[in-house]
Every structure is written in structure tokens, then in C-alpha cells.
Amino acid sequence: MLGTIKTIAIIGAGPSGLCCVKNALEYGFEVTVYEQNSQVGGLWIYTDQIGNYEYGLPIHSSMYKGVVTNIPVESMGFFNYPFPKKEKSFVSHEEVLKFYQSYANQYNLNRVIKFRCHVVNVKPTPNNRWEVLSRDLRRNTYEIRVFDAIFVCNGHYNAPYIPNFEGIDEFRGNKAHSHDYRRPEKYQDETVLIIGCGPSGRDILHEVAPKAKKVFFSHHRNLAGYNMPSNVTQAGDVKCFKENSVQFEDDAEEQISCILFCTGYTFSFPFLSVDCGLSLQDMFLSWPLYKHLININKPTMAIVGLQICAYSYMYDLQARLCLKFWNGDIQLPTKKQMLEEFRIEKERRVEKGNDIRQSHLLGVDQAKYLQDLSNIGQMIKIPNxxxxxxxxxxxxxxxxxxxxxxxxxxxxxxxxxxxxxxxx
Incomplete structure (x- = not known):
């Protein structure tokens, strides 16, 4: 019964998880955080080591050596804990990690975090609680605990998405996803195909091009005014691969030695049992969620940070809304009303032409979404x-x-x- 919740599990100690921990502790809840790394920071933890897998998922982050933020740090703080003023608004990943570590230290969050602890399974109990099976990666031991509510904060940059191109298995050269990219030296004197024009694709292009012999940049965006290195050729969508070459949709064929897939990530919740009330469609769409956040079928579960948003303040609003609801301070619409709102939202996105991978993309709707959270939770608003x-x-x-x-x-x-x- 809502309002009688005492214990909360939190999966992940990245930015969204830390925000949930801080707010939950301030509410007086008993909190346990499961984090498979040995430190806080999630996505922002850099390591040269790759290929270390637990239960089929890579436990290294997608952070590569030269990352600089693509949004200003003024947007990356929390309520009452802004990012400290820097000489530059766009900073290195080391500075961002330092900020999240300072946030954890400021509020003494590490005391409730079980580091190097991997969540194996989450399932509901008959009395509407949550059973969490975890594995201590240091001791190789297992533990089962039961909680009243649960925050899922495992992020969406840990399960690489690689399109199923014709002939990809026949290609003999090196193939890698940007998740495993670390430094450009690996591509010295290679002829590289980079697929994808998102932030990582563009950044990696400028790192790899000075080392490579030649780079083909496959995308379908308008990059007018974008200065490419002299050895970069822009290309359209890939049609198929052969042993040592790629053929594009215009039937042009080029010899290549390496492929870098900068093609994004899928949503992945391998620890959620089938009876959690959520489903994944084609590994991208998780439904039904109220406001992209609360599990409508079992509202003591929330997935925080599912959307790609320019503001860490969103985590604060999402966490506070859930906690106020679980604490009995506010009421949400009925299940029927939430499902109807979800249906309307889904149809609206289809009408706008959003594909399945954009199911939780806020885009130009960010301001309205954040305002909705504030209004529903009767909370502070993000400054204009x-x-x-x-x-x-x-x-x-x-x-x-x-x-x-x-x-x-x-x-x-x-x-x-x-x-x-x-x-x-």
C-alpha cells in the first residue's frame, strides 16, 4: 500500500541513481544501492579495459579517452548542487566524473551503496513488494532481499545496437561499436568506415581521421557547414558488405579495412522478470510507463533517466515525484487514466513519424515534460x-x-x- 513504503532498492550509481539515493535518504527511506562498478559515476567512468562481460552485458562504460561534453555544464547540475563554475562550459569526462563523485561525498551516499554487486533478477512478490537477487562479484556469492519499492537506474548506454546489414558476417576486417572505442591509434593507416552521425560518431570521426589513411562517413544527415578532415568522404546508407568492401545504396563500392558502428544503444533490462509488468519491443520500447517513468502496472517501480534529456535536473524531478507518490504526499491518476494517456502519447509519436528507437526521445518537448513533472509533483521548476x-x-x-x-x-x-x- 502506497504511503507505507519503508525500503527502496536502487539499481545503478550513475548520475540518475545518485540523485535517487540522495532524495530517498532525505525522505527517510531505508535505501540499498546495487552498483556493479567499484565507484560511482556510471557512464562517466573511463577505463582502457574492454571486453569484460557479466551475464552477457559489458560492464565497461561507453566513455572514450577524448570525450568533452556536448552540452554546457550549466545544465548538468542538480537542484541545490550546481556544477561548479568552470573556465569553460564544455569540459572533459574527468571533470564530470569528479563532479558526480563530489555529489556522492557531499551527501555521504557511498554508505548505502553495495559496490561490485550485480543485480541478477528482479521480480514482484505476492504481497506487492520486490525481490532482488544479486551477486557479489568479489566473493562470487548470491543474496536475496525484498524491498517495498525500486528505482531502476541502469542507464541506456550499455547495450550496443548494431544494425543487421547484409553480408556483415562475411566482412574480414575489424568491426567495433563505439562502446568499445577508446583511442584513435588503433586505426593508424587503416581505411575506416564510420556509420552514424550522432555526437559520438562526429567526435570519433575527428579523432580517427588524422590517424587513418582514409575515412568513409556513412550517414543521412544534412551537414552543411560542417568542416570535414581532408581524408574523409561522406557517404549514404550502407547497402551491404563483402569480404573487404562496403557497397552503399547508390551502388558505389569502396575497399575498407575497419568498421566503426556509432549506431547507438538499445534499452536493456536483463534483470527484470517477465512478470514485472513491462515489456520490450524490438529491444527499444519499454511500456507501459506513466510519464516515461512509473510502471503503470506496478507503480512501486520507476525507471529513472530513460529519456535522453539535456538536464540532470530531470533526474531530480523524476526522483522527487516518485518519492512523493510513494510517501503518500501526492496522488497520481488512476491506472485506467494513465494507460489512456500512454495510448494517446504513443499515437502522437507515431503520427509525428517517430520510429521505435525514438519512443522516449524528448527533443523539443523537453521543457513541457519537465514542467509536467513539476506540476504533477507540486515541485520546484527548472529556472527558465x-x-x-x-x-x-x-x-x-x-x-x-x-x-x-x-x-x-x-x-x-x-x-x-x-x-x-x-x-x-
């Missing part, structure tokens, strides 16, 4: 200045795709900001 900075950064990224990180933001007040160009 952060929404304005996000819009401004988007424009910068479009106008100056090669140099937008040379701009620095300063927040003046809740409505205004200042932007300066600081050449590298």
Missing part, C-alpha cells in the same frame, strides 16, 4: 535560464558544428545568461 541556454546551445551547434564548444555561458539570474566566445 537553463531552458534558454539549451535552446541557444542547439543553435550554436547548428551554426558552428566544429567550434560550438568554444563558447562559454555565465548565468546572470533565473531568466538571463551571458555567452562569450573563447577560442581554443
Amino acid at each position: 535560464v537553463l531552458l534558454k541556454i539549451y535552446d541557444d546551445c542547439n543553435e550554436l551547434r547548428t551554426q558552428y558544428p566544429n567550434t560550438y564548444r568554444e563558447y562559454n555561458y555565465t548565468i546572470i539570474d533565473d531568466e538571463t545568461f551571458e555567452r562569450k566566445h573563447i577560442p581554443s
Whole structure:
């Protein structure tokens, strides 16, 4: 029964998990966090080691050596704990990890985290609680515990997605996903095909090109004004592969020695039992969730951070909404009403032409979504200045795709900001 919840399990100690821990402890809940790494930070933990797998999933993050944030750090803080002012608004992954570690230290969160502890299975109990089976990776021992509610915060950058191209198994060269990319030296003097034009695809392109003999960049975006290295050839979608070559949809065929798939990730919750009330469609769509967050069938489960959003403040709002609901401070719509809202939202996305991989993409709806969370949870709202900075950064990224990180933001007040160009 909601309002009588005492114990909460949290899976993952990345940014979203840490935010849930902090807020849950402040509410007075008894909290246990399961984290398979040996430190907090999730995605932002860098390691040279790859290929270390537990239960079929890689336990190294997708962080590569040269990562610099593609959103300003002004958007990456939490309520009452903003990112410290830096000389630059776009910083290295080391600085971001340091920030999340400082957040954990500030609120003494490590005391409730079980490090190197892998969640094997989560299932509901007959009395509407949650049974968590975990494995201690250091001792190779198993433990079962039962909780009143559960936050799932395992992120969405841990299960690489590779399209099923014709002939891919026949290709004899090196194949890798950006999840396993670490440094560009591996591609010295190679002829590389990079597939995908998201943030990682563009960043990796500029790292690999100076080392490679030649790079083919396969994508279908308009990159007008984007300065490519001289040895990069832009190409369309891939049609098929052969032993040592790739053929594109226009039937052009090129010899290549390596493929780098910068093709994104699938949603993956291998620890959730089939009776948790959620389902995955083609490994991308998890439903039914109220506000992309609360399991409508079993509302004492929430998946935090499922959406790709420009603000860490979203984690704060999501966590607080759930905790207020579980604590009995607010009420949500009935199950029937939530399912109807979900149906309408799903149909709206189909009408807009969103494919299945965009089921939880907020895009231009970010501001409305965040406002909805605040209104439903009767909570503080994100200052308008952060929404304005996000819009401004988007424009910068479009106008100056090669140099937008040379701009620095300063927040003046809740409505205004200042932007300066600081050449590298």
C-alpha cells in the first residue's frame, strides 16, 4: 500500500541513481544501492579495459579517452548542487566524473551503496513488494532481499545496437561499436568506415581521421557547414558488405579495412522478470510507463533517466515525484487514466513519424515534460535560464558544428545568461 513504503532498492550509481539515493535518504527511506562498478559515476567512468562481460552485458562504460561534453555544464547540475563554475562550459569526462563523485561525498551516499554487486533478477512478490537477487562479484556469492519499492537506474548506454546489414558476417576486417572505442591509434593507416552521425560518431570521426589513411562517413544527415578532415568522404546508407568492401545504396563500392558502428544503444533490462509488468519491443520500447517513468502496472517501480534529456535536473524531478507518490504526499491518476494517456502519447509519436528507437526521445518537448513533472509533483521548476541556454546551445551547434564548444555561458539570474566566445 502506497504511503507505507519503508525500503527502496536502487539499481545503478550513475548520475540518475545518485540523485535517487540522495532524495530517498532525505525522505527517510531505508535505501540499498546495487552498483556493479567499484565507484560511482556510471557512464562517466573511463577505463582502457574492454571486453569484460557479466551475464552477457559489458560492464565497461561507453566513455572514450577524448570525450568533452556536448552540452554546457550549466545544465548538468542538480537542484541545490550546481556544477561548479568552470573556465569553460564544455569540459572533459574527468571533470564530470569528479563532479558526480563530489555529489556522492557531499551527501555521504557511498554508505548505502553495495559496490561490485550485480543485480541478477528482479521480480514482484505476492504481497506487492520486490525481490532482488544479486551477486557479489568479489566473493562470487548470491543474496536475496525484498524491498517495498525500486528505482531502476541502469542507464541506456550499455547495450550496443548494431544494425543487421547484409553480408556483415562475411566482412574480414575489424568491426567495433563505439562502446568499445577508446583511442584513435588503433586505426593508424587503416581505411575506416564510420556509420552514424550522432555526437559520438562526429567526435570519433575527428579523432580517427588524422590517424587513418582514409575515412568513409556513412550517414543521412544534412551537414552543411560542417568542416570535414581532408581524408574523409561522406557517404549514404550502407547497402551491404563483402569480404573487404562496403557497397552503399547508390551502388558505389569502396575497399575498407575497419568498421566503426556509432549506431547507438538499445534499452536493456536483463534483470527484470517477465512478470514485472513491462515489456520490450524490438529491444527499444519499454511500456507501459506513466510519464516515461512509473510502471503503470506496478507503480512501486520507476525507471529513472530513460529519456535522453539535456538536464540532470530531470533526474531530480523524476526522483522527487516518485518519492512523493510513494510517501503518500501526492496522488497520481488512476491506472485506467494513465494507460489512456500512454495510448494517446504513443499515437502522437507515431503520427509525428517517430520510429521505435525514438519512443522516449524528448527533443523539443523537453521543457513541457519537465514542467509536467513539476506540476504533477507540486515541485520546484527548472529556472527558465537553463531552458534558454539549451535552446541557444542547439543553435550554436547548428551554426558552428566544429567550434560550438568554444563558447562559454555565465548565468546572470533565473531568466538571463551571458555567452562569450573563447577560442581554443
